[in-house]
Amino acid sequence: MLATVLAATLRGLEGRPVRVEVDVAPGLPGFTIVGLADAALRESRERVRGALRNAGFVHPPRRITVNLAPADVPKAGSALDLGIAIAILVGSEQVRPCGRWAMLGELGLGGEVRPVPGLLPMIAALARRGAGRVVVPADALDEARLVPGIEALPAASLGQAVELVRGRRVRGHGPMTRAELIPDETARTIPTPSDDEAWPDLADVRGQAEARRALEIALAGGHALLMIGAPGSGKTLLARTIPGLLPPLDPAEAHEATVIASVAGEGPVRSLVTKRPFRAPHHTASYAALVGGGPRLSPGEVTRAHHGVLFLDELPEFDRAAREALRQPLEEGRIAIARAGGSVVMPARFQLVAAMNPCPCGWGGDPSGRCTCPPGLPDRYAARISGPFRDRLDLWVGLPRVAPAALLARGDAEASAAVAARVAEVRARQVVGRGRLAGRLAGRALRAACQLDVAGEREAIRLAEAGGLTARATERLLRVARTIADLDSAERVEVRHLEEAARYRVPATAAAPSRAG
């Protein structure tokens, strides 16, 4: 007989409802899945067979046909296992269901129900389809309860799921309350390191006053930052303080970030993600890992860093194609991944923080002249960063080697908490006052935001002409000056803000180890 169960599959970050139709018919024993199933889904046959047997049910020795509708949507992953198994049980009349059911979960051979990545958007899709109750893996109950308007029924095993379908032991869990969603009110202000993740405090960073200042400006205005300095000058350490400097996500951002965390599949999500993501992929990361894609169209690092910071250490060492692919998300805040089977668009509004050595040997620009690179090589090294990519980096800052005296000097530098407070304040002011961070202002909105007076305008023109700035580079100067003025609590961008902003522009030769004079 025919049985139908509602389930869902994932496409990019979107859930798509899928109707699982199973026909158990007389004939030669067989098990066929139709409906654009991927490899993981085709293997579902073996998992379902094992789970049924080991959970004390019978795998019916008849002709089983599983149809996944709609037929033209590619389906991926193991989230349909539970639905297929239950539909077979209903179709072979081992179970008599009470009502219609929606369910998601992967099966183990022993009949365990396991969580799958992307449960959150899939349940949300089912909720939109009107499913009131969804059977979910018991381990992922918290994640399911993040979706409003749905009753989540946890099942740890196929047996428990069958009990639920039979209409017994039904004890659903409603969505989380607001208090549950944001468990700790203190997390709304400034993040503190926890046991499972720790980050250094800015007070631990010695010297590098200019880079600290640039970092503060970058985080306050959401500007892309490039740090150039010798190995050991503190680039990576500075970048690792970023999690402690960023304000938490606002509710809308948190929702998006939680969906991404769910799809990224780093274990089930326990609560709303409120901490701004900080992603630091290694420079050997592949194109797909960085940008997203792969057979399952999984989100890449750019998407995982959505609303947060993407830190690329050793920028020139990254795969050139992957680096250049960052240009679209830097500009548009999203990444389009086109594949033969169709394309998906994923959000990727991240702030880029990058670091690089001035030259391959690392000593370029050091006053001791210890750089062993042949003259011209440092320029070629810097030239690995293409012009269009440079144009998207708002702040450039050089980090000199820290003198031993500064390393051992007494007295701590300013701590993260003070900087984080200023960053949060400026960000709030920019978003409330102008609708977006200064790093995303352009064109007329940017000029309006700067409110340059005559002297300021003259200075901006002078700086642009003296530096031979392109139109894009001039905008970059204005954007950075706007954030500097905000840090200075100034209504208008004044000459001194422009002058400081001019410090963070691209050096004449990016490495600038041996300029005249």
Next chain:
Amino acid sequence: MGRDGARGEWRTAGEPGASVDQRSGIGPGAVIARDSGRPESAVGRGAGPASGGGDPRGGSLATLPASAEFAEVRPRSAGPTHGALSVDEVDAWAVLVAVDGIGPVTLAALLAALGSGRAVLETAAGPRGPRRLAEAVAGRGGHLDAALGRAIADAAIAAPVLVARVRALGIEVLTIESSDYPGRLRLLDLPPPVLFVRGDLAALDPARSVAIVGTRRATEGGRRIAGAIGGAVSTAGAVVVSGLAVGIDGAAHAAAVACGGRTVAVLGSGHERLYPRAHGHLADQIVAGGGAVISELAPDVGPVPGTFPRRNRVVSGLADATVIVEAGERSGALITASWALEQGRECFVVPGPLDSEQSVGCNRLLRLYPGQARAVPSVAELLEDLGLAGGAARTSPDRRLLRGGRAVGPDPGAVLAGLGAAEAAVARAILPRAATLEELMDATGFAPATILAVLTRLEGHGLVVAALGRYAPAGTLAATTPHPRRLGPRGAAATPPAGR
């Protein structure tokens, strides 16, 4: 074999085996390999002073003198001796030297064989051109390679393109026939027959000129000293000659420009392929400041290793004296130094610490050429030795030993006086040595934002240059004395730059 060298002749006729040397330049190897003295090389044999000659050999076709006598052997084509060449003839010379493989000697042979550059080109472009060229040269006892003949024929056909390109670039073609041709270069063995010049021709033949050269991998201290010497020499009224390379050369040029002086950059490539490209702006500043950028290579010749030693010979040849600021063990500046000695010019060397890679070559020069390469104890004493000190009374040797190096470049106080209070405070803090933002905060007590804004202003005035978070003096500020002693209390407290 300098100015007083024995007069030599290079007979091409009736001397079997003496074929025309087709090397386009003078190989550096012959020079570097010599560790002492100045033995004669094959190409050095034909040298002679331009002034001393006076041997009127105008019509003697049997002789093909090299170098300065060029002018005197060409009466057949250009009319009377020293006659100015027509514009077409000058262009023809430019086309000929642009051919890969034609150097001074081959050019002389061609001109002697066919009478004029235009005749060479016309013959080459005509029927059986290459063969007729070879026959004409052979008629004078020389030899013209078949491939070179074909190259000349090709160049003759493409000549209008090259000429148009030279005109479009605003380059003047200066031949050795011209009265504007720098007199110092005429004194060389085999001077470049053609110079491509951008800028003021007068800068090439000044009353006094000093070459300042050194390694591209200069230390910060080295660049400072190059700037100080460049500024002082320039302020004293001499032209600074250098090679426009990064490092020492660039610092010397930049200081001269900043002090409002004239400077001549000799390229190791053609004008269109200016190298290093990062110095394109500096080259424009040099031209704008009344100086010149010159090359003996055609505009489209790229920077290849062999062209640079050849360039160095022109650098030292244009100057009365050459100052080597920093040179590593294999620095090209050493080639310039040996050219200067070879050409009988003065050679000064800034000594450095024994453990500094950038000073190994300098110190070795001092050891290998005692009495020829002279040490530079201070900028003031260098100016005195160069005769640029402006009538400073000579003190007795023992007094001179006790005297400190007196600043002769622009006075830092005067430079600082022209600035606002905050600018002057920051400028004073970077004078002793390049500083980071922290160091400037410590020195001035200003907030970081203030200092950064002030640095932009100073950079706008050309007084500061930034590199990797470190701010160094530039322009007239860098051209002031490297000794911090006279800079007041703050300067006195600071230690001199590392490595010096």
